[in-house]
Amino acid sequence: MRPTRREFLYTMGAAATVYGLQDTQDVFWAKDAGPDVGWAPGLEAWTNSTCLVCPGRCGIRCRTVDGKLVRIMGNALHPMSSGGVCPRGVAGVQMLYHSERVAGPMVRVGARGGGEWRPISRSGAISLIVDKLRDLRASGRPDQLGVVAGYCAGSMQDLLTRFLEAYGSPNLVVDAYADGTDAVMDLMHGIRRRPAYDLERSDFVVSFGAPLFEAWTSPVQAFAAFAGRSSQSNAQRPHIVQIDTRFSRTAARSHEWVGISPGTYHILALGLAYVLIRDEMVDADFLAEHVSGFEDYRDRSGRQSAGFRSMVLRNYRTEEVSRLTGVPIERITALAKAIGSSEVPVALCGPDVMLDRRGLLNGMAVHSLNILLGRVNRPGGVLVANRPPISPLAPVVLDDTARRGGRRDPVGGPEPKFCDGVSETEFATQVAEQGSIEILLTYYANPLASSTHPEAWRSALSRIPFVVSFSPFIDETSSQADLILPDLLPYERWQDAPTPDSYPYAVWGVTRPVVEPHPGGLHTGDALLTIARELGGTVAQSLPYDDFESVLKTRSRGLYEAKRGMILGDEFERKQVLQMEERGWWLPEHSNFEDFWNDLVESGGWADLFYDHAYYARMAKTASGRIEMMPQDLLDELDGDGGADLIYLSEGDGPTATQEFPLRLLPFRVSTLASGTLALERWLVEQPGIFPDTQWIPWVAVHPEMASELGFADGVVVWVISARGRYRAQLKMFPGTARENVSAPYGLRHPDGELANPLQILTGEGDPLTGITDWRSTFVRLERT
Numbered sequence: 001m002r003p004t005r006r007e008f009l010y011t012m013g014a015a016a017t018v019y020g021l022q023d024t025q026d027v028f029w030a031k032d033a034g035p036d037v038g039w040a041p042g043l044e045a046w047t048n049s050t051c052l053v054c055p056g057r058c059g060i061r062c063r064t065v066d067g068k069l070v071r072i073m074g075n076a077l078h079p080m081s082s083g084g085v086c087p088r089g090v091a092g093v094q095m096l097y098h099s100e101r102v103a104g105p106m107v108r109v110g111a112r113g114g115g116e117w118r119p120i121s122r123s124g125a126i127s128l129i130v131d132k133l134r135d136l137r138a139s140g141r142p143d144q145l146g147v148v149a150g151y152c153a154g155s156m157q158d159l160l161t162r163f164l165e166a167y168g169s170p171n172l173v174v175d176a177y178a179d180g181t182d183a184v185m186d187l188m189h190g191i192r193r194r195p196a197y198d199l200e201r202s203d204f205v206v207s208f209g210a211p212l213f214e215a216w217t218s219p220v221q222a223f224a225a226f227a228g229r230s231s232q233s234n235a236q237r238p239h240i241v242q243i244d245t246r247f248s249r250t251a252a253r254s255h256e257w258v259g260i261s262p263g264t265y266h267i268l269a270l271g272l273a274y275v276l277i278r279d280e281m282v283d284a285d286f287l288a289e290h291v292s293g294f295e296d297y298r299d300r301s302g303r304q305s306a307g308f309r310s311m312v313l314r315n316y317r318t319e320e321v322s323r324l325t326g327v328p329i330e331r332i333t334a335l336a337k338a339i340g341s342s343e344v345p346v347a348l349c350g351p352d353v354m355l356d357r358r359g360l361l362n363g364m365a366v367h368s369l370n371i372l373l374g375r376v377n378r379p380g381g382v383l384v385a386n387r388p389p390i391s392p393l394a395p396v397v398l399d400d401t402a403r404r405g406g407r408r409d410p411v412g413g414p415e416p417k418f419c420d421g422v423s424e425t426e427f428a429t430q431v432a433e434q435g436s437i438e439i440l441l442t443y444y445a446n447p448l449a450s451s452t453h454p455e456a457w458r459s460a461l462s463r464i465p466f467v468v469s470f471s472p473f474i475d476e477t478s479s480q481a482d483l484i485l486p487d488l489l490p491y492e493r494w495q496d497a498p499t500p501d502s503y504p505y506a507v508w509g510v511t512r513p514v515v516e517p518h519p520g521g522l523h524t525g526d527a528l529l530t531i532a533r534e535l536g537g538t539v540a541q542s543l544p545y546d547d548f549e550s551v552l553k554t555r556s557r558g559l560y561e562a563k564r565g566m567i568l569g570d571e572f573e574r575k576q577v578l579q580m581e582e583r584g585w586w587l588p589e590h591s592n593f594e595d596f597w598n599d600l601v602e603s604g605g606w607a608d609l610f611y612d613h614a615y616y617a618r619m620a621k622t623a624s625g626r627i628e629m630m631p632q633d634l635l636d637e638l639d640g641d642g643g644a645d646l647i648y649l650s651e652g653d654g655p656t657a658t659q660e661f662p663l664r665l666l667p668f669r670v671s672t673l674a675s676g677t678l679a680l681e682r683w684l685v686e687q688p689g690i691f692p693d694t695q696w697i698p699w700v701a702v703h704p705e706m707a708s709e710l711g712f713a714d715g716v717v718v719w720v721i722s723a724r725g726r727y728r729a730q731l732k733m734f735p736g737t738a739r740e741n742v743s744a745p746y747g748l749r750h751p752d753g754e755l756a757n758p759l760q761i762l763t764g765e766g767d768p769l770t771g772i773t774d775w776r777s778t779f780v781r782l783e784r785t
Contacts, residue, residue: 026213026249027223028090030061030074030083042066048075048568048604050497050509051089052490054671055151055177056218057497057507059568059604060085060092062514069093069491069515074220077568079607080503082224088671092491096515102472102486104520112462113480122522125485130534132439132466133167137535142168142405146437148424150444151176154496155551156525158393159543160443163528165396166542167535168405171437173412175424175445177217180354180770182501183418184363185384187631188371190622192420193384195367196504197348199225201380202238204342206335208265208366209243209352213250215669216350217502239342241335243268245352245666246701246743247736258335262664262741262776263654264325265353266365270648271321272336273312273365276372281340283374290619291371293630300632308368308629311648344380345373351669355775357654359767360418361647371627377619384618385501386611388508388565391558393551397538411436416771417637423771425453432459439466443487443524448476452759452773470524476755487524492517494549495525497605508559509605510552523548553597556606560596563588565608567599574609581610637769654777655764661722661779663706663742667758670745698748698756701734702782703741710782719783720744725761728754728785742780 042065051060051072059078063071072092076083105125106117120128136144145167147160157174164172179194186192199205199222212222226237242254243265251257260268276282287294296307306314322329339345347369353362367382375381398406412427424447431437437460447457454476461467461480469478472486487493490511497509517523525548532543545551559565564586566577580586590596600606612618620627634647657664700720702712712718714733719726720742729744737743744758764774 027084027086027220028074030076030085047512047514048077048602049491049514050075050078050495050511050604051085051092052495052497052511053088053092053095054086054218055153055500056081056086056220057499057509058085058089058218058220059083059509060089061604062491064514067515069096075568075604077570077603078507078509078605079505079568079574079609080218080224080499080507081220084220084224086220086671092489096489096491098473100473101489101518102474102484102520105486105522106484108482112482115479117484120483122485125483126527126530126534128483129468129485130531133531134535136438137167137401140401140404141438142401143170143408144436144438145169145441146171146173146411146427146431146439147441147443148173148175148427148445148447149442150174150446152444153500154498155393155548155555156443156495159525159528159548159551162393162396162542163532163539165406166398166402166532166539168398168402170406170408170410171422171427173422173424173427175447175450178420178423178772179351180359180418180767180772181349181363182420183360183770184349184367187360187418187634188364188367188622188628189376189384189620190628191384191618191620194501195349196383196385196502197346198380198383198504199238199346202344202346203380204241204339204345205238205348206241206339206345206369207243207250207254207348208269208350209245210348210350211248211250211669212240212242212348213253214248215671217500219671221499221503238344239338241338245738245741246668247734248668251736258327258331259738261324261326261738262666263356266358266362266648267316267321268325268327268332269347269366269369270312270316271318271325271327271332272339273308273368273372274316274318274321275333275336276340276369277309277312279337279340281337282372286374286376287372290376290616290627292624292626292628294371297630299635305630308648315648339369339373344375346370346375346381352775354767355773357764357767357774357777359772359774360769365648368629371629376627377613377616379613383504383611385499385504386506386608388498388506388606388608389558389562390496390508390555391561393555394542394544397541399538402538416767416769418634418769419771424451425456425773426771428453428456428460431463432456435463437464440464440468442467442469442471442477442481444471446471446475446477448480449755449757450759452762454760470527472521485524485527486518486521488513488517488521491515492521493523493525494547494552496552496555504611505607505609506565507605507607508556510601512601525551556597556600557593559600559606560590560593562608564610565606567596568603568605568607574607578609581608634769655779657740657779661781662740663702663780663782664740664776665720665722665758665761665778665780666737666741666743667746667762667775668743670747696751697730698728698750699730699732699745700758700782701732701737701743703737703739704733704735706739707731707733712782712784717785719785720758720761720780721783722761722763722778722780724763724778727756727758727761729756731782742782 047062058081059075061073061075074083074085105120107120110116182194240254241256242251243258318329349366370382412422467481468483469481470487471478495511499507762778764777766773
């Protein structure tokens, strides 16, 4: 007999106990200073730097012996990571000395993708790029240059943007883990920034699908806040509730797990809002003073419109919410009361909420809990991250060619109404159809492996005459390049590393060479500066820097002149500076900039942990000056489809299971290296999953009863088939996946390198408001290979 959703949820209580005991180490903490043993005599050195293998940007401390990197630990001076480093950071040693690293610049010979290359000097590679760019610009077509980059927030992304602007192209595509939460903040607060969560000061954290301890923006931030060595280490840790469609590693490490039907996060959030409003557990003073759209109101035409309160009380009674989400009524009520009675609660909105056909509206529903509870711009709540006061780059100088090119629409536009930039899929699709790019530069991006539409990228690359890759490894996309000019790895180059927007406080990490640079590599930033100089004219004037180190040194002058913050220091120093800033004081530590710069590099960065919660401009910059629960821009966009009724819609039509495809596919991210995939470091394959006996081969998790029903044994290799395609994976029986779902990790490969990417068989069209891909509307069947 088919078990009910409620039976599934209660069964998982026992499963949680069993699987929660599995103890794979997620974070390594810096040891207290003391004698190190077990190493042969040699010239030892320790260097502070910042990790770049994922967006977390944790502080690291690198040990070298005789000039060789032998160990990476956490830098205890870094306030976000607090001396922690994840297995990916530790694996940097192996990545640096990886046998498959590109030895030097190479030019394609023979057919594209044929794997035949000839070496070329660095100067020869630069000259080849400059000649191509000069000819394209001289022909009046600078807008046919494109750049596709992975996550490179900071001065490297600023440099790419500035180079394109000076050259005359609007075509920068950054594939940087977009999740649409910045659009939620933009609509409701008038601030285009992802929300920051003050986890260290929260006492009750409700995570809606956020993989805090797996592949969140910064898992080490979560570990440091909840269980690591932070300034709050002696305080009571927050109670964590993980709401998720599967029993994940984050769920296993949380205090509670709430299993939920896919696509119903927003319904549960609004069901919790119903109880909070009904039982008068909201912050009425905050709502009255800082929020619009909570109560009924008159729109611009004078028509009476229902506010948030009326819509929730009318549509989200606990009985209906329970039916839709699969969460028992008593569980919904108890959770709402626990949130409402907590002193410092916060609700996190994860990618599972946003990667949906109605992701933007889902995100607004989850964030509404923080607004109802008055948890915006308050300690332990949702903040807007401070950014380091670094100096701007030199102003861009435009000639007529750059002005004409810059005025043209970017390839892949126009974007959806609430999208921030062109998606890589739309870019590739237009290039494939129109051939609108002649030169493409790729920087830490591998869309042939990561894109949901690799076929569009294959077609696009076949139409681009000249493709340059700066990848230090041969991957699917770099193998299709005409020229590879390999970048240096993070342990060999200068770069800045601001903490991600999920962290509320301003931290500017510095990455510097800890070993001699690889003789065949070249810092891509230095390559761009050299290209700009050789192009000359206004392009050279716009980037007047000798090398990337001088870029960072110039930018750090803003930190020196800001008269706030501090060079990274220990806990005592941080508390001392923070206490002074809270009282309006600040004392200079350095009498001149050179000393400041040297200490900045030596410590690994700069931080300012002061946050002015009384500065209400951080709360809302909307036209009304209030947080808007019924944003007018969104109402205007939805007006033709029912307007306000659609913002907090309880249930809508969507794809459902069929006889041919009876199981819902639920992809999820695992911990991967930003510069490639887990294929670079095979031992890391053991880290992402909750199963202690499933490594090396990509897997999918299926409920034991469903596997038995289908006639599959544990460990059998199956085809995962959708209406669009298929891929191979090992079947793993797991009661933490509901009967009707298939949980599928993204980012794994078979030992022979074959990609196992569930994103490439998705059939959903995505959120029309943001353009973000829908990961939740694809149905599949399983077949034996």
